[in-house]
Amino acid sequence: MQLRKYRISDCEHLAELFYHTVHSVNEKDYTKEQLDVWATGTIDLKKWDESFLKHHTVVAVENNVIVGFGDIDDSGYLDRLFVHKDHQGEGIASAICNELEYSVGGKKITTHSSITARPFFEHRGYRVIREQTVIRNGIPLTNFIMEKETDSSF
Numbered sequence: 001m002q003l004r005k006y007r008i009s010d011c012e013h014l015a016e017l018f019y020h021t022v023h024s025v026n027e028k029d030y031t032k033e034q035l036d037v038w039a040t041g042t043i044d045l046k047k048w049d050e051s052f053l054k055h056h057t058v059v060a061v062e063n064n065v066i067v068g069f070g071d072i073d074d075s076g077y078l079d080r081l082f083v084h085k086d087h088q089g090e091g092i093a094s095a096i097c098n099e100l101e102y103s104v105g106g107k108k109i110t111t112h113s114s115i116t117a118r119p120f121f122e123h124r125g126y127r128v129i130r131e132q133t134v135i136r137n138g139i140p141l142t143n144f145i146m147e148k149e150t151d152s153s154f
Contacts, residue, residue, distance in 0.1 A: 011045050025083075056104075058071070058100060
């Protein structure tokens, strides 16, 4: 597996990976109705591309196939972190997260974690600031605002 910088040509692949990951990996913690409003299958690719280009975005590739991605902005907000459903538990999320955390050079990192991802982030030293409920199309979704103090010696 190799990590590389995001390319515009990746956007559609990342949107597809996002949809399939949410609908398979997160199904143990969320209802079908919740998954459907979280990952609708309809993404504004132009907005996602603009966001990926503005953020530090890392793409994980194995055998020329994208198996994961993540992005973080300059303030230290870790926006997205997703790994292909068939590549869970292989260290891909950790590798991406290491790169993203390093890229912000010692800033406090904040993320909005799903129920499913919470143990991953806690294992990395993130702590829950608060649980929140986000309403999407009238459907409540629980997630957690989490923070991590990073080493300022980066």
